[in-house]
Amino acid sequence: MDALEQKQSFFDPPVQLQRNLFMLAGVESEIQTTNVMKVTCAVPARPQRTMKARQEQVSVNTSPARLLWVEHVNRIRDHKDTQAFAELFDHFAPRVKGFLIKSGADPSLAEECSQDVMAALWHKAHQFDPTRASVATWIFTIARNRKIDLLRRQRRPEPEDLTWGPEEEPDQTDVLTLQQETEILGAALAKLPPAQRELIEKAYFGDLTHSEIAAETGLPLGTIKSRIRLALERLRHAMK
Amino acid sequence: MTETIKHHLNDAVLMAYSAGTLPEAFNLMVASHLSLCDTCRAQAESFDALGGEVLEQMHEADAVALRPECLEATLALIAGGPVTTPKEEASQCAVLPKPLRDYVGGDLEAIRWKPIGMGVKQAILPTSKDASARLLFIPAGTAMPDHGHEGTEMTMVLKGAFQDEDDYFARGDVEIADSDMHHTPVADIHEDCICLAVADAPLRFDSLIPKIAQRFLRI
Known part of the structure; x- marks a missing residue:
């Protein structure tokens, strides 16, 4: 444990961490259970780890699942790692298929389409920016765009790219913090009263029109927004 | 530039976009x-994060297993290479903005x-029929023609x-008007104004000529 704490302190922006630990207190038990699970699958030895090894060590204490998925995408990007892809596929493809069916696709189209989404994840792995999005967020956006393409037969105008892609070697503290904020958001979503939670699900599964969507979610979006804002500013700065 | 924007999109619209x-x-x-606008971009990406969590936490019953051969099929799809879309360089x-250049086929000259x-001039952009999008050119100091609309209308200044x-409202600012709002925007006297206007129901410029009144700003 000593070794872990040492690694942890390497990142330690104390205030940030304390706040996050405080905010995570309510979901501590879940996180710990996941830890046990993830420690076993996060440790298979792979050579030439520097930054990434550190990232995994930290993940043991903070948000293991999300950082592990980031690591998977990096393995696809750097090593065309089909094992990492298979694990992402097992976890996300059924969710994407479910999402598309709920959005009105018939099951066979949804299945075909979720394979497209997962293939796009492979091809776009170099565009994934873990200082701005979790892997689940990123996959959600790809799936949503496919939904608009296929089900509504419309173009989906996207905002102008800030730059050609994420930074080569993103600051690991930024990655960690954003993934933590996502964790906090997820924990808050899980704790919403069922009626409110259902409303949010309906909004994302396309059952509500935009005028029916109540934007006040009661979720801690402000914190994640400020992280994303910082990441955007850095990218804009890098572009100049 | 982005900090000068004062009139932003609202959360309901950003969430629906997400x-x-x-x-x-x-x-x-x-x-x-x-x-x-980085402020709204960050907010929109926060709503994407919420969408990601909704996906992540989907009930077991709602996630639908794929047939076992699908993983192999997807790997085969990947081996076939990406569907490439030509990458357009950002034009400073x-x-x-780029999304509009894609619809117009170029910048202002196109x-x-x-x-x-x-x-006053307009250019209707080709979008799906459930709402309309158009660019408007309003000479400096001229009032926009009075118009009625049934749903929500948004107007963003481009120039x-x-x-x-x-x-x-200056570049990047968005005015959001609903059906009971009766408004008469007037272009600033200093420069011709170009806007993007979108509306739920097609805009109708009724009895155009009588209603247009030349109005001047702050003179």
């Missing part, structure tokens, strides 16, 4: 605004204006500025 439930014309408005000096009276009864 959820993918807006009509195409409104998606175009949002994408254009986000290209100019364009007036139109817009095919049609005069609608009193020097110049306009003023309505309550506020002043």
Whole structure:
């Protein structure tokens, strides 16, 4: 444990961490259970780890699942790692298929389409920016765009790219913090009263029109927004 | 530049953009605004994060297993290579943000204006029929033609500025009007104004000529 704490302190922006630990207190038990699970699958030895090894060590204490998925995408990007892809596929493809069916696709189209989404994840792995999005967020956006393409037969105008892609070697503290904020958001979503939670699900599964969507979610979006804002500013700065 | 924007999109619209439930014309408005406004871009990406969590926490019963051969099929798909889309370089000096350039086929010089009276011109953009999108050119100091609409209308300034009864709108600012709002925007006297306007129901410029009144701003 000593070794872990040492690694942890390497990142330690104390205030940030304390706040996050405080905010995570309510979901501590879940996180710990996941830890046990993830420690076993996060440790298979792979050579030439520097930054990434550190990232995994930290993940043991903070948000293991999300950082592990980031690591998977990096393995696809750097090593065309089909094992990492298979694990992402097992976890996300059924969710994407479910999402598309709920959005009105018939099951066979949804299945075909979720394979497209997962293939796009492979091809776009170099565009994934873990200082701005979790892997689940990123996959959600790809799936949503496919939904608009296929089900509504419309173009989906996207905002102008800030730059050609994420930074080569993103600051690991930024990655960690954003993934933590996502964790906090997820924990808050899980704790919403069922009626409110259902409303949010309906909004994302396309059952509500935009005028029916109540934007006040009661979720801690402000914190994640400020992280994303910082990441955007850095990218804009890098572009100049 | 981005800090000068004072009139932003609201959360309901940003969430609907993230959820993918807006009509195409409104998606175009949002994408254009986000290209100019980091505040709203960060908020939109926060709503994407919420979408990611909704996906992540989907009930077991709602996630639908794929047939076992699908993983192999997807790997085969991957081996076939990516579907490449030509990557357009960002143009720093364009007036139109990229999403709009894609619809227009270029920057300002590519817009095919049609005069609608009193020097005002418009160019309707090809979007799905559930809402309309158009670019408007309003000569400096001229009032927008009075128009009625049934749903929500959003107008974003791309060049110049306009003023309505309550506020002043410059590049990147969005005015959101609903059906009971009766407003008469007037272009700033200093420069011709170009705007993107989107509406739920097609805009109708009724009895155009009588209603147009030349109005001047602050003189």
